[in-house]
Amino acid sequence: MALRLLRGKDGRLTAYAPVAGGVARWTEERPGGPSWTGPRLIAAPDLGAVTVAQGADGYAHLVGLRRKPGPEGEPPRIDVVHATQFQTGRPLTAWHALGTPHPKDRGKAARTGAPAVAVDSSGAVHVFVRNAGHGVSCRRQDAKGKWGGWTDLKGKDVLDGLSAAATADGRVELLAPAGAGAALRWFQPEPGGTLRRGNDIPARVQAWSASAVESSRDTVTHYWRDADGGGLLAWRPETEDTVALGGAEGSGPVAVLRAPVDGHDCTVLVHRDTRSGRLSVAAHPTEDEAAGVWWTPSGEQGAHDPALALDGMGRVVLAALSLDGALLVARQKTDERGLALRAWSRAGGR
Numbered sequence: 001m002a003l004r005l006l007r008g009k010d011g012r013l014t015a016y017a018p019v020a021g022g023v024a025r026w027t028e029e030r031p032g033g034p035s036w037t038g039p040r041l042i043a044a045p046d047l048g049a050v051t052v053a054q055g056a057d058g059y060a061h062l063v064g065l066r067r068k069p070g071p072e073g074e075p076p077r078i079d080v081v082h083a084t085q086f087q088t089g090r091p092l093t094a095w096h097a098l099g100t101p102h103p104k105d106r107g108k109a110a111r112t113g114a115p116a117v118a119v120d121s122s123g124a125v126h127v128f129v130r131n132a133g134h135g136v137s138c139r140r141q142d143a144k145g146k147w148g149g150w151t152d153l154k155g156k157d158v159l160d161g162l163s164a165a166a167t168a169d170g171r172v173e174l175l176a177p178a179g180a181g182a183a184l185r186w187f188q189p190e191p192g193g194t195l196r197r198g199n200d201i202p203a204r205v206q207a208w209s210a211s212a213v214e215s216s217r218d219t220v221t222h223y224w225r226d227a228d229g230g231g232l233l234a235w236r237p238e239t240e241d242t243v244a245l246g247g248a249e250g251s252g253p254v255a256v257l258r259a260p261v262d263g264h265d266c267t268v269l270v271h272r273d274t275r276s277g278r279l280s281v282a283a284h285p286t287e288d289e290a291a292g293v294w295w296t297p298s299g300e301q302g303a304h305d306p307a308l309a310l311d312g313m314g315r316v317v318l319a320a321l322s323l324d325g326a327l328l329v330a331r332q333k334t335d336e337r338g339l340a341l342r343a344w345s346r347a348g349g350r
Helices: none
Strands: 003-009 013-019 022-028 036-043 047-054 060-070 079-087 097-101 116-119 126-129 136-141 152-153 163-166 170-175 181-185 211-216 220-225 231-237 250-261 266-272 280-287 296-297 304-310 316-321 327-329 346-347
Touching: 003 047, 003 304, 013 047, 013 060, 013 163, 013 304, 013 316, 022 346, 036 327, 047 116, 060 116, 060 346, 116 170, 126 163, 126 170, 136 211, 136 250, 163 181, 163 211, 163 220, 170 220, 181 250, 220 280, 250 304, 250 316, 266 304
Parallel strands: none
Antiparallel strands: 003 013, 013 022, 022 036, 047 060, 060 079, 079 097, 116 126, 126 136, 136 152, 163 170, 170 181, 211 220, 220 231, 250 266, 266 280, 280 296, 304 316, 316 327, 327 346
16 A cells, blocks of 8 residues: 555544554644654554555544465465554554455465455445456445455456545445556445446556545546556546646656645645656646646655645645655645645654
């Protein structure tokens, strides 16, 4: 997983990042910062491909792939695992094994892709993985905590880097990069409904590059990198064409956040510019990409895995990881117009 930045019910931010032996966690000492505690290790041996999502109740759901070595000459034992953090700064529950879509075939289970997770408005958790047949499988935990079985959502030629999102009204959407010149999309027509396959989006999507944000009520805008030129593209269901956002010199998914800037509803974007080795930041009026996107470099050389959130004071917070694994944080200035950020600082004691 890339770095994730979430705001709890008490207004404090928490950052999560994968490290050897588990997940590193940093926590704001008070809403709005600037002090942080951490990094603290959430121990999880053999855990990889971990991600995290948050529900309307503030609970953070961590989902990953656990690969335990098998006997010599045999495939490893693979489990999708899930744990929950109910309150900011508190310990997680124990890791709960969800198995894989291939419980009777270790060889197929070993080809399970990295999970994506979304939480609907009822608190139901949806876990998605690329299965061994290069389709998509889903397992759902209902609002009472009971897990159903794995469901095959079909699809073909699916690549790694699934992107899941949930709207404030509670609808879940999934975008899957595919190798056949299309992005595949599943959506709930209503909160709590059965996931449906949407029309394929004609696009060549780079693996590990998709992300999404709710850009207006019940509308999700999806982002990805073009597999041929590497530039960032935006698409949402009511539009027929993708919109180019530049960023051809970047890598990985773009971090995205809907936030007020000077009283205007804006979308903030951040990605790593491989040419300069720094992060690049942009903002545009929400759902008006045609207004233009101008990228501005920010942060130290080598910073990577950007993440965005609004803090307890309503300010945009940009976080990233340094080359030595420290958490870097820049917070929006309130005494200047536009999306001006304060000087970057290192969080915690690392």
